[in-house]
Amino acid sequence: MGSLFSQIVTVTAMNIRSLPRRLWMSLAMVLASAVVVAVLLAFLAMAKGFEATMEGAGSDRVAILMREGAAAELNSVLTREQVNLVAESAGIARDAQGPLISPELYVIVDGIKKASGTEANIPLRGLNAKGMAMRENMHLLEGRMFTPGTNEMIVGAGVLREFDGFEIGKEVRFGKNVWTVVGIFSTGGNVFESELWADAAMVQAHYNRGSSYQTIRVQLQTPGDLAPLRETIEREPRLNLDIQTERDYFANQGEQLRYMAIFGRVISFVMALGALAGALNTMYTSVADRAKEIATLRALGFGNFSAFCGTVAEALVLAAAGGLLGSLAAFLFFDGLSTSTLGGSFTQVVFSFEVSPDLFMQGAALALFIGFVSGFFPAWRAARVPVVVAFRNGA
Amino acid sequence: MPQDVLFQLKGVSKCFVKGKEKITIFEDLDLTINRGDFIAIMGPSGSGKTTLLNMLGGVDQPSAGEIWFDGARVDNLSEGALTRWRARNIGFIFQFYNLMPMLNAARNVELPLLLTKLSRAQRKKHVETALALVGLSDRAKHMPGEMSGGQQQRVAIARAIVSDPQLLLCDEPTGDLDRTTADEVLEMLQLLNREHGKTIVMVTHDPAAAKYAKQTLHLDKGKFVQRELVA
Ligand SMILES: Nc1ncnc2c1ncn2[C@@H]1O[C@H](COP(=O)(O)OP(=O)(O)O)[C@@H](O)[C@H]1O
Ligand SMILES: [Mg+2]
Numbered sequence: 001m002g003s004l005f006s007q008i009v010t011v012t013a014m015n016i017r018s019l020p021r022r023l024w025m026s027l028a029m030v031l032a033s034a035v036v037v038a039v040l041l042a043f044l045a046m047a048k049g050f051e052a053t054m055e056g057a058g059s060d061r062v063a064i065l066m067r068e069g070a071a072a073e074l075n076s077v078l079t080r081e082q083v084n085l086v087a088e089s090a091g092i093a094r095d096a097q098g099p100l101i102s103p104e105l106y107v108i109v110d111g112i113k114k115a116s117g118t119e120a121n122i123p124l125r126g127l128n129a130k131g132m133a134m135r136e137n138m139h140l141l142e143g144r145m146f147t148p149g150t151n152e153m154i155v156g157a158g159v160l161r162e163f164d165g166f167e168i169g170k171e172v173r174f175g176k177n178v179w180t181v182v183g184i185f186s187t188g189g190n191v192f193e194s195e196l197w198a199d200a201a202m203v204q205a206h207y208n209r210g211s212s213y214q215t216i217r218v219q220l221q222t223p224g225d226l227a228p229l230r231e232t233i234e235r236e237p238r239l240n241l242d243i244q245t246e247r248d249y250f251a252n253q254g255e256q257l258r259y260m261a262i263f264g265r266v267i268s269f270v271m272a273l274g275a276l277a278g279a280l281n282t283m284y285t286s287v288a289d290r291a292k293e294i295a296t297l298r299a300l301g302f303g304n305f306s307a308f309c310g311t312v313a314e315a316l317v318l319a320a321a322g323g324l325l326g327s328l329a330a331f332l333f334f335d336g337l338s339t340s341t342l343g344g345s346f347t348q349v350v351f352s353f354e355v356s357p358d359l360f361m362q363g364a365a366l367a368l369f370i371g372f373v374s375g376f377f378p379a380w381r382a383a384r385v386p387v388v389v390a391f392r393n394g395a
Numbered sequence: 396m397p398q399d400v401l402f403q404l405k406g407v408s409k410c411f412v413k414g415k416e417k418i419t420i421f422e423d424l425d426l427t428i429n430r431g432d433f434i435a436i437m438g439p440s441g442s443g444k445t446t447l448l449n450m451l452g453g454v455d456q457p458s459a460g461e462i463w464f465d466g467a468r469v470d471n472l473s474e475g476a477l478t479r480w481r482a483r484n485i486g487f488i489f490q491f492y493n494l495m496p497m498l499n500a501a502r503n504v505e506l507p508l509l510l511t512k513l514s515r516a517q518r519k520k521h522v523e524t525a526l527a528l529v530g531l532s533d534r535a536k537h538m539p540g541e542m543s544g545g546q547q548q549r550v551a552i553a554r555a556i557v558s559d560p561q562l563l564l565c566d567e568p569t570g571d572l573d574r575t576t577a578d579e580v581l582e583m584l585q586l587l588n589r590e591h592g593k594t595i596v597m598v599t600h601d602p603a604a605a606k607y608a609k610q611t612l613h614l615d616k617g618k619f620v621q622r623e624l625v626a
Contacts, residue, residue: 006509017497296493299454300554301482301510303475387454390493391445391566 007302011310015290016317022286026318029282032275033322033370034329036268037363041330043264044362045353050260052354057190058247061093061223062134065216068240072253073106073215078241080211085239086218091228093219100219102131105203109174109196111163122159124174124196126203134217135187143168143183148199154183156193166196177206191250217246272370279374283315287382294382295390304383311382315375316368323367330363331355401561401594402428402451407460409446420446421617424460430561433588433595435605438614444598445566447614451596452485452564453477465561482510486555486593490567492547494539500526500550501535507558525553529583545576552583556593563587565597569604581607 019026065086070076083103092099105126110119128148132138146152155166165172172179179198187193204210218229226243233239244252287294294307335355404426410419420443428434436444449455450462453469462470469480486507487493494503501522508518526532529549539547548568555563565584569577585607587593597608605611613620 003510003512010506010509014495014497292493293495296489296495297506298478299452299481299487299493300507301478302506303478388449390487390489391449391454 004303004305007306008309008313011297011302011306012313014293015286015310015314018290018293019314019318022282022289025282025285029275029279029315029318029374030322030325032278033319033367034326036271036275036370037323037326037367038330038333039271040264040268040366041327041355041359041363042334042353043267044261044359045330045334045355047261047264048356048359049354053189053191054250054253057187057192058245058250059134059136060245060247061220062246063218063220063226063229063243064246064249065218065229065241065243066214068242070242073104074108076214078103078213078216080213082239082241083213083216085236086216086229086232086241089229089232091221091225091232093221100130100134102127102134102217103200103213104131104215104217105200105207105209106214107203107207111159112165113162114164115162120163122163122196123194124153124198124203126198126200128200130219131200131217132197134219135192137186137188137190138192139186141184141186143181146182146198149201150199151177151179151202152182153179153196153198154185155181156195156197157184157186158193159196160184220245268366272366276370276374279315279319279370280377282318283311283374283378284381286314287311287378287385290382291385291389292392294385295387298385298387299390307385308379308383311379312372312375315378316371319367319371319374320364322370323364326367327355327360327363399430400427401430401432401465402426403461403463404450404457405461405463407450407457407462409443409450409455410458419617424617424619426612426619428594428596430594431588431592433585433607433609434597435608435611436596436598436614437600437602437605437611440600442614443617444600444614448564448566448596448598451562452487453481482507482558484560484562486558486560486563488548488551488555488563488565488568490570492539492544492551492571494547494550494554496539499536499538500531500542500553503539503550504553504557506554511558521557522553525557526550528556529553543576544572545579548572548576548580549583552580552587556587556591561594563593563595565595567599568597569599569601574603577601577604 064073065078066073066076067078083101087099087101092101094100107124107126108121109124111122112118113120140154141157143154146154153172160166166181168181168184170181172181185193185197200213204212220226221228224245226245229243233241233243297307298304334353404424407421407424407426408419409421410417412418436447438444446455450457453472457470460470461468464480464484469477472480495506498506504522504525505518508521513521522535523532526535529552531546531549531553534542534546534550539550542550563584568584569580572580581604584595584597588595588609595608597604599605
């Protein structure tokens, strides 16, 4: 029936045009859905940004070796002898100078956060040129590489962004040691950008590590193939080490932070229930406000389906407007916003929020959910408004 | 001369249940309305005039009895069928006009036509004709809030007749208007009855308004107590 469509269009247009009569309630509903959508997007964008930071860091071509049972780099200790034994193993890629192996140190220093002015932990990594080459997207943004054997360091772009006093040429004091910043590096936005890098031998000296290290990174001959190294470790009793690919390592580190996405969904769902209660109230008020008009249309011969659809459409329009507003706010406030959080290894991981199109879809879905549910039940009532209401006295 | 029967109430009762109390408004009411009638229904407030009109319009159901329209029973139709029947045969005119405040006069008059298969151009023509009949061609674009009560009621009359129904049901159509304006509206109803053959049932408590009708029924305590014919 072609006329059903024009009935619905007319009723919907009338409802929308009558919104100014219910201005504040309608605005409250728009705002409530906006807030819910913005909160959802903020959490998802945070989780997404963190995930990207963690994922980008892990390479399948690099294996990381730590002392058995040390879940994180910070807790591991390795001797020079163990490093030498690993270097002789099969399965490691080589260049003209020998196996691609990077024994590294990983210590915690303090920095002052720009945003809050409070102290926070930053990892200081001691490594060699081969280790730097293993970070695939590593390049200098500014300045130059540190000179081995000196108190020079290069600073990750994330650290520069979030912490005070790491500009090129600045002298930085950690305890009794003074380091000079000579370069700023990027690793394409991943977790290594939250670190300070210096010569491994200098870190050993300043932190009384003797000849010990904390982790070994090796470039694998065949990406993902840990078997030859595993065999070496099993055969050699002095090598009580855990080995995993770098990708797996960071995936595990990022795991607990992935709960953020779940947490965000739970929070915004609970908030959505609150918004829903308000929206239902708005829509029931709308139906009561329009009861005489609805009844009059029914007296003229309009079906109750158009009253139903018009009410659902009104709710969808309000919630969608809120969803749009919330998405826009989330995008303006959060997209690219750089922040840092306690990483798995008790250090600050600097990462950016990412408000991506698929997140907008999730926000839109939530808004439409609020709109549909808050419209459905009042619409049911609208469809049941008795026609005699049109004849009740009083305007 | 044999009368052409349009509407018939046969033994109609209507009662409401309010809490434990059962209020009977009519008991065993009979009424015959012929094609071309212009009937005024008078009676004290609360005597059931609106309820009677609602039952005629298929808006309210009788508790017992039968309602026949044009040779067919209508009181037992389904809600959907009753709605379609109403759209085809009945035009309503309300005391407070019941115009849609967000729509201009022409769009208000167009509403019943949205239920037909008429094209947009045809609808526009019908709306223009109806507005011309009530003398409001120059107000087509005005919103209800920009018009006087009398003008709004004339828009409502145009809306009631635009789809050319046989029967107009009016509930206190002049109840909210001053004398002069009321007379204009009543003359218009008279014209629709005489020149356009509309059957009209009008509820009013105003004896001056009832004088425009061809006959007046007095409703009291659930019965028609008196039937006057105007020459
Ligand atoms: N839905 C209803 N429920 C209960 N009582 C009603 C209802 N509608 C009308 N009545 C009662 O029926 C009586 C007749 O009402 P009504 O038809 O509006 O009278 P009138 O139009 O003559 O003033 C009144 O006493 C009114 O209170
Ligand atoms: Mg009444």
